[in-house]
Amino acid sequence: MARPDHIARVYAVPPAEFTAxxxxxxxxxxxxxxxxxxxGLAGLRKPSAALWAVNRLARTxxxxxxxxxxxxxxxxxxxxxxxxxxxxxxxxxxxALESLVASGRDVLSRAGLTASQQALRRLSDTLxxxxxxxxxxDALRRxxxxxxxxxxxxxxxxxxxxxxxxxxxxxxxxEPSNAPKAPExxxxxxxxxLALRAADHARAVTELEAEKGRARARVADLDRKLRTARxxxxxxxAAAKRTREKSGST
Numbered sequence: 001m002a003r004p005d006h007i008a009r010v011y012a013v014p015p016a017e018f019t020a021x022x023x024x025x026x027x028x029x030x031x032x033x034x035x036x037x038x039x040g041l042a043g044l045r046k047p048s049a050a051l052w053a054v055n056r057l058a059r060t061x062x063x064x065x066x067x068x069x070x071x072x073x074x075x076x077x078x079x080x081x082x083x084x085x086x087x088x089x090x091x092x093x094x095x096a097l098e099s100l101v102a103s104g105r106d107v108l109s110r111a112g113l114t115a116s117q118q119a120l121r122r123l124s125d126t127l128x129x130x131x132x133x134x135x136x137x138d139a140l141r142r143x144x145x146x147x148x149x150x151x152x153x154x155x156x157x158x159x160x161x162x163x164x165x166x167x168x169x170x171x172x173x174x175e176p177s178n179a180p181k182a183p184e185x186x187x188x189x190x191x192x193x194l195a196l197r198a199a200d201h202a203r204a205v206t207e208l209e210a211e212k213g214r215a216r217a218r219v220a221d222l223d224r225k226l227r228t229a230r231x232x233x234x235x236x237x238a239a240a241k242r243t244r245e246k247s248g249s250t
Contacts, residue, residue, distance in 0.1 A: 006041050007144040011055040014111050018046045044146060049113045050122035051148050053104040054130075058143035061103045065127075065141065068096040072131040100127055125151035 006029070010022045022044055029038035047055070057065055071093035078086040104123045108115040129149025130140040139145045 006037070007044065007146070008055075008142055010041070010044060011047060011052065011143055011145075012059065015046060015049065015052050015113070018052075047146075048119075048122070048148060049108060050104075050119045050126060051145065052111075053107045053113075053119075053123055054126050054140065054148075055143045055145055056107045057100060057103055057127075058141055060107060061100060062141070064096060064100050064103060068093065068100055068127060069131050069137060071096050072128075076132075097124060097127060122148055125149065128152055 006025050010018060010025060013021045022041060026038045026042040029035075029041060071089055075086055075089040075093055078089055101120055101124050105115040105120060108119065113119075126145070126149045127140075128151050130136040130145060132152045133149070136145060136149060
């Protein structure tokens with residue numbers, strides 16, 4: 001198995017330098033007699049832009065990463081006990097995640113990598129996947145996460161399967177009551193989570209529409225340049241032809 005400090009070192013360099021750095025460190029390990037560690041390091045695959053950015057966040061924004069992990073832990077503790085506190089924890093988790101994704105976008109841009117919507121979605125999913133898994137979370141804190149992770153489902157926040165409510169047998173007519181029913185905790189939190197997810201998708205749609213508009217403007221600009229270039233080419237060809245004809249007549 002590769003040494004953790006070497007894993008962190010290869011994931012700390014830009015993706016373009018990953019292969020050379022990995023091979024150099026693996027060679028150093030072999031020379032020092034650490035053959036197994038060298039094989040483990042040499043077997044690491046070049047990270048995707050999203051995975052590289054996630055590991056960089058452990059170095060560039062450890063405070064933000066800690067805030068996300070803390071919010072997720074709080075949500076898992078409170079979701080079945082206190083719907084109000086759980087909803088607040090969910091909002092804190094969302095704010096922490098949005099901040100980290102924004103930091104990830106900056107990390108990608110500074111490295112000259114494309115911060116596409118797909119890359120940012122994969123970055124977001126991996127952050128949340130690590131936040132609910134202790135081992136993966138520890139690896140991410142060290143900047144040594146070796147694979148992208150899927151976004152966790154709602155049930156993952158409880159740490160265990162939520163059992164079905166027991167069936168109740170009706171033994172008499174219920175007394176009428178005008179008191180409003182208290183919302184069932186799980187449904188309240190699910191509704192909050194779905195609302196936040198819908199907002200995320202709506203924002204993604206808006207960003208993609210804006211990106212599409214910029215692409216259309218770029219295409220229109222290229223069309224204008226192409227028409228101008230074609231016109232210049234025709235005029236140049238015509239001028240060359242006239243010059244040849246004049247030369248031939250003299």
